[in-house]
Structures are given as C-alpha cells and as structure tokens.
Amino acid sequence: xxxxxxxxxxxxxxxxxxxxxxxxxxxxxxxxxxxxxxxxxxxxxxxxxxxxxxxxxxxxxxxxxxxxxxxxxxxxxxxxxxxxxxxxxxxxxxxx
Amino acid sequence: xxxxxxxxxxxxxxxxxxxxxxxxxxxxxxxxxxxxxxxxxxxxxxxxxxxxxxxxxxxxxxxxxxxxxxxxxxxxxxxxxxxxxxxxxxxxxxxxxxxxxxxxxxxxxxxxxxxxxxxxxxxxxxxxxxxxxxxxxxxxxxxxxxxxxxxxxxxxxxxxxxxxxxxxxxxx
Numbered sequence: 001x002x003x004x005x006x007x008x009x010x011x012x013x014x015x016x017x018x019x020x021x022x023x024x025x026x027x028x029x030x031x032x033x034x035x036x037x038x039x040x041x042x043x044x045x046x047x048x049x050x051x052x053x054x055x056x057x058x059x060x061x062x063x064x065x066x067x068x069x070x071x072x073x074x075x076x077x078x079x080x081x082x083x084x085x086x087x088x089x090x091x092x093x094x095x096x
Numbered sequence: 097x098x099x100x101x102x103x104x105x106x107x108x109x110x111x112x113x114x115x116x117x118x119x120x121x122x123x124x125x126x127x128x129x130x131x132x133x134x135x136x137x138x139x140x141x142x143x144x145x146x147x148x149x150x151x152x153x154x155x156x157x158x159x160x161x162x163x164x165x166x167x168x169x170x171x172x173x174x175x176x177x178x179x180x181x182x183x184x185x186x187x188x189x190x191x192x193x194x195x196x197x198x199x200x201x202x203x204x205x206x207x208x209x210x211x212x213x214x215x216x217x218x219x220x221x222x223x224x225x226x227x228x229x230x231x232x233x234x235x236x237x238x239x240x241x242x243x244x245x246x247x248x249x250x251x252x253x254x255x256x257x258x259x260x261x262x263x264x265x266x267x268x
Binding site: 058059062063064066067069070071072073074075076077078079080081082084085088 | 105106107108109110111117119121123125129130132133139142143144146148149221223237
C-alpha cells in the first residue's frame with residue numbers, strides 16, 4: 001500500500017520490491033482490491049496497480065480534519081490579531 | 097492531490113508535493129501583528145489551543161531566535177501524562193518568515209515554515225509542514241497524527257512518548 005502511494009506499480013515491480021513471488025503478490029493485491037484499497041488495470045501483458053478509491057477518500061477525510069483544526073486555531077488567532085489592531089489604532093489616536 | 101476547502105471557510109489545506117501539507121489563510125491585519133501573535137508566548141497560547149479541542153495548555157515556552165527552543169506541554173483527559181511538543185527555531189525573520197523543527201518524534205519530524213505576506217494591509221499566511229519523505233507523511237496520515245481528531249492524535253502520541261521514555265533518560 002505504502003509502495004503504491006509512491007507510484008503505480010506492476011505485479012512484477014511489487015514482487016521484486018517485496019521479494020515475493022508474482023503469485024504471492026497477486027493474492028495480496030486481490031485481497032486489497034476486494035477491499036477497495038487498490039485498483040488494478042491490465043494493459044497488454046502488464047497489470048498495473050494503484051491506490052483504490054477508499055484509500056484516497058481516507059486521505060481526503062484526514063486532510064479535512066487537519067484543515068478544521070487549523071481553521072479553529074486561526075479563528076482564535078483572528079481574535080488575538082484584532083485586539084492587537086485595536087491596540088495599534090488606539091496608539092495612533094494617542095489613547096492609552 | 098487531495099485538498100480541502102469548505103465553502104464557508106477562510107482556511108485552505110492541501111497535500112502539496114508528495115511530502116508536504118500546506119495550510120493558508122488571509123488575516124485582515126498587517127504582517128507585523130500576525131507575526132507578533134505567533135511569537136509572543138502570552139499571545140500564542142491564547143489561540144494555539146482552542147477551548148473546543150478539550151485540551152489544556154500547561155506550559156508554553158518560546159525562545160524565538162535562530163537556534164532557540166520551544167516547548168509546549170498539554171494535558172488531555174485521554175492521556176495520564178502531559179504531552180510535550182518541542183523543537184528548535186531554524187529561521188526567524190520578522191515579520192515575514194518563521195521556520196521550526198518538530199522533534200517530539202525524534203530527528204525525523206516535519207519542518208514547519210510559516211510565511212506572512214502582506215498586501216494592502218492584509219496578510220496571507222501560508223504554513224507548510226514538510227515531512228522528510230512521502231512515506232513519513234503517508235504514515236502520519238495513516239496513524240491519524242496531526243489530524244483534527246485530537247483524541248486519536250493524543251493516543252498515538254502517547255504511545256510514541258511511552259516508547260521514547262523507554263529508550264531515553266527521564267523526560268524533562
């Protein structure tokens with residue numbers, strides 16, 4: 001899975017990378033494909049494997065959570081910055 | 097690449113490049129003020145841990161100069177011990193650029209760069225978290241760390257800290 005995150009790979013690539021037989025890799029890939037984690041496409045004699053829709057959805061959900069964390073922080077930062085602005089403009093007008 | 101940009105929000109986040117997360121937002125204030133809020137401990141601790149996250153900031157030490165350290169300690173109901181984030185400031189260029197390391201996970205942590213770009217009185221803030229490799233960011237995403245799900249983040253972190261304590265001298 002992590003390997004496919006880097007680049008699409010053929011069954012042969014994965015067999016070499018993980019020092020497994022092509023048959024062994026095919027079994028693994030079949031299980032992952034069943035679960036929606038990997039998709040494969042056969043072109044000519046080569047079957048190419050890439051990350052499946054579920055894995056990409058999980059990443060998108062994670063990034064949305066990450067964005068929300070920062071959005072919450074930045075809302076608070078906005079308040080702090082607004083206070084600093086008030087302070088600055090107060091100075092500009094000669095107020096304390 | 098995946099990105100997230102809720103319609104009604106001013107904060108954008110995306111995975112850029114293979115090993116980088118980018119968050120951006122525009123503030124209606126000069127860069128000097130946004131920079132000040134990031135670098136003064138008394139201001140920083142008011143926004144870094146929003147109350148809605150359910151965690152408490154125990155201490156916040158920021159020695160904002162090149163080579164200076166920062167250390168943030170939090171408590172969370174899910175964690176028996178304080179959770180500590182720490183690292184060094186690598187670049188400090190007021191009011192436009194701040195770079196620090198994240199060392200709680202060891203030497204392989206991400207490097208955070210924040211730039212403050214002022215235009216017409218507003219400031220575009222861009223924060224980049226650069227992981228050492230695509231694998232490292234994939235793993236961070238897979239493990240749930242850094243996500244908005246703080247509960248999960250902290251339980252992960254707790255395991256990490258426990259592992260660190262097992263190999264290190266007593267934690268500071």
